[in-house]
Amino acid sequence: MRRTAAAAAAALLLLPAGCGWGGTDGDGDEGTTLTVLAASSLTDVFEELAADFEAEHEGVDVELVFGSSTDLAEQAADGAPVDVLATADRESMTIAVEAGAIGNYGPFASNELVLVTPDANPAGITSLDDLDGATWVRCADEAPCGKVAVAVLAANDFDAEPASLEEDARTTLDKVVAGEADAALVYASDARSAGDDVTTVRIPGSAQHRATYLIGTPTVMVADEDASPGGGELLAQEFLLLVLGETGRAVLADAGFGLP
Template sequence: MSLTTPTTRRRRAAAAVVTAALLVPLAAACGNDKDSQGSKASSPSGSSGTAPKSAQLTVLAASSLTDVFKAAGAAYEKENPGTRVTFSFAGSQELAAQVKQGAPADALVTADTKTMDGLKADVNDSSIIARNRLVIAAGKGNPKKIEGLKSLSADTLKVVLAAPQVPVGRYSKQVLDAQKITVKPVSQEPNVRAVLSKVELGEADAGIIYKTDAAAAKGKVDTIDIPDAQNAVAKYPAATLKTSKNSDAAAAFVKWLSSPEAQKILTDAGFQQP
């Protein structure tokens, strides 16, 4: 059995202290390196706050935006390579129902503020991107000689309107009621494009639609203007959905709709600026 002297014990203790001192910074360094790697791994992409360079966007839009948004979407994709914009068009009331049912979409544009206001729990702050007005659409050549709103009350005339819950239907009722004109429509349609189609196909003699839809059907129907004093102004609000999985890209698109380039596309199609 070997004997351990006091001197030997002191030397061993000193060596243990030195070894421990050397191991502490080494362990700390390893820990810091691990933390650094972990931090990098958990850092979410796009944390800089900028819109992603590529995204697949789905935009729910009012039927009256069908033609102009196809042009706007193409322009936006050209300006933002890697971003794809897909539109789903329907009456604003149908779009609202889709949003409430949790439809996978990123942004919404309606043809009235009432519909958008009813979705405050589902959308972020909205902004008006355009305005529109009503006109009367008649068969090509206006064979029934329709002159204005009063003409629509004739019993011999087949008039088609949008349903009251549809923005253009609500606007139509507003202008007719203001002039104390009673119209008995042969049908009430789910969106403005359906009203236009009935007139184009000769299934109705006349209908009330937006000025922009009449412009898109130039040569297929005749247009009778409604004086401003008797007309209604349709406002188009746009907003991102709170459930969007592409919130940055969706916000960038909605903001772009108010840009000079987008506004020119809208005004060229007959829409009025906000």
């Protein structure tokens, strides 16, 4: 079910700390540039939402930085500018929260691991078993997509070694699109973004190991108008509500994401 932005805001404001959304107060960046750090698998979704946001906020520039969730969270924890952080797992978000870089956070989407091959599928890969002896790749263990891959492979009793471990979901996908690998383990949303360039193969049991995405801002959202943050903090929370609202839900669904 899709929520409107108003409903999402109400849920965010009323949910008690420790039950999803919650955290500690922090300072957000002010000005006309909104810095958004997001997992690479969110590239298409956030580029579309950023364009919508800029169209509705004259003079505001949304600066998007994509990469591995773990790397981005560590950058935020080390003091890199961040108004909004979106990660592909809870562990990465926790890094930024415990460092005080993020105070307001919670789940907003989910994703499932799939197997992709080049469109012509020259290696004839139709299942995980066909990867044995083929050139295949997956995300590095420390990346959220790598953690999910390890869990899915273990659940299928598959222990063959990949040809390489990639930095994030998009670089993993690029190996197949560029013809440098026979197959790759990526998120369903990444497979959809590649369109006709890849063939998608479902993996048994992958639904039981779905990735949960979290989004957060430095400052806790408040219901009291007199205590509301201003400037960049308010813009960050408006972007957050765009993602949580009806528009964000629709864009996420079209890109292949599920609910958290």
